[in-house]
Amino acid sequence: MTIALTIQDVHVTLGQSLILKGVSLDANPGEFVTLLGASGSGKSTLLNVIAGLQGVDSGHVLFDGVNVEKRPPRKRNVGVVFQSYALFPHMTVGENVAFPLRAARRGSAERKKVAQEMLDLVDLGSMFDRKPVSLSGGQRQRVALARALAANPGILLLDEPMAALDKQLRERMQVEIKRIQQQVGITTLAVTHDQAEAMTMSDRVAIMHQGRFVQCDRPENLYRRPVDAYVASFLGEANLIEAHGDDGRSPVVTGTAVVRPEDLSLTRADAPAGRWAFEGPVTLLSFQGSRYRLELLNVNGERIVCSLGPHTDVSGIVVGRHVRVACLDPSLVHIIDHRSVGGAVEQIEPVA
């Protein structure tokens, strides 16, 4: 009984500060949407609003078209995985997972059966009688997930689900959560500040900045066609270059070009200079395992970052030597047109 989630123009003030300044979102049944933003962007507050743990100043939250702002958390039928997992330390794993059924006054046989099923779903069937303290971080996270799903909620909310895990486990759990989410087919809203996590798990990613959605789209589109410099540099690395082009008729189009480091490659110095070629002394060359990272200082004083394939011939490239890099396929360069994105200009920062 997964639901469609609609958020309409939600405003929230905490103390004196405006945390959410008019946020709207539509999530289809079964869709996985991630709220991505730096800390303080309001993403966790939005999650609390949906769970009912935070009231709204104005705006609406609708589950399948029904207004739920007035409903307390326990009547919203949401499953939440908290950042700390919030497992009850005095209960066994099985009792934790059965808790929502106990709250719903189901019989003990049913509680046990469902809890066992949920634990099997997250591959922890043998941990039924253990206490949460005796589990590893990844296991605790899966118990929290099983508990959140046990009462068959309409929507699953994940608050920084990977924050407490180390890097390798994080990557495994991202795939695992995605698998379970698809198996259950539940509408899911996750909050994270980790862009790789957002892109791995989500159907759509909403980028939040200072209490607003900057852009909400499929990960590929966010990466390839960011609406402004903030999105461009928040999702992956980007060379942001002031672009003065001409489109044939009008002389100058002012915008910012987004050139991704991996779209640049080394070219010979005597090759014809393309439109997106940069030349200058190397300031850094480092091997990073699967890629080389090369930085150079462009003629205009811009720092250009390139990510080169591991089999690139870098012999003879040393710091200080002049090299030329170019994006050979101009269609990969995305131009943020300052005239069409009102207000975007002031947010542009130089590549840092």
Next chain:
Amino acid sequence: MARTAPPPLTRGVGWTRLPILLAGLAACVLLFIVPFLVVVATSWTRTSFVAFPPQGFSLSWYRDVLHDPEWTDSFKVSLRVSAIATLIAVVFGTLGALALSRLRSRAARSWLRTLFIIPMAIPPVAYAVGMYSVNLKVSAFQEHLTLLVLGEALLAVPYVFVVVSTGLSQADPALRPAAATLGAPWPMIVLLVDLPLILPQILVGAVFAFAVIFDEVVLSVFLAPIGVKTLPLQMLNASQEALSPQLTAASTLISLLVMVLLGLVSLVSGRRAARARAIARKAATA
């Protein structure tokens, strides 16, 4: 997740480490153990008054105390008063701590905290005199231990409140919201989440409260009905009248009782901690 032991302090303190340790040890012995031993020693004297050093050795004062109804009755009164007052203090102290954990406003929190700690700050004599004047007005109280029990309970509330609210503040703040989103109404959250979590702190608070009440003499002086004595009151009387070694014998017995109780408590909690550590170790190696 093996925890490594903190590095030894030897380097930091240098050669002063041993002298500091010895000085600390000496201070402990001097301040805590010597006075106690003096009390114990005076209780086996053969003289009929408290004398140090004791003269001779006899356990007759112990037999005396255990068979004297003045002492045994006052012990029973004290047990009764302390038990009931502790129960009341635990209920109110815990409720206060739960309320504190549910307040969001900083100002309201600090007001509530102050309110619950005030009884610690009021001089017991002033407080006892105040209650005494109430006792005089309301004749219904005079025959009973009611007002004494209530007064003692009030004195002990801050101890329970402080210990329990510390326990609550250490719990994961997400537990209650989690229970709420899982569908639990508030009485269920209190019963299944809050109380089991702070049960150890409630027990510790109860021990503190009991100890405070059991030892408290000022309120007894003013509020005990005529002819009824609590143990501290009986001790006070004994010290003022004859300074008989009965007094130190009774103190020694009480101290031994307390030590046995505390020993049992730490044994139980030590067992629990060891079990928890063993489970954690097993999980780490698994």
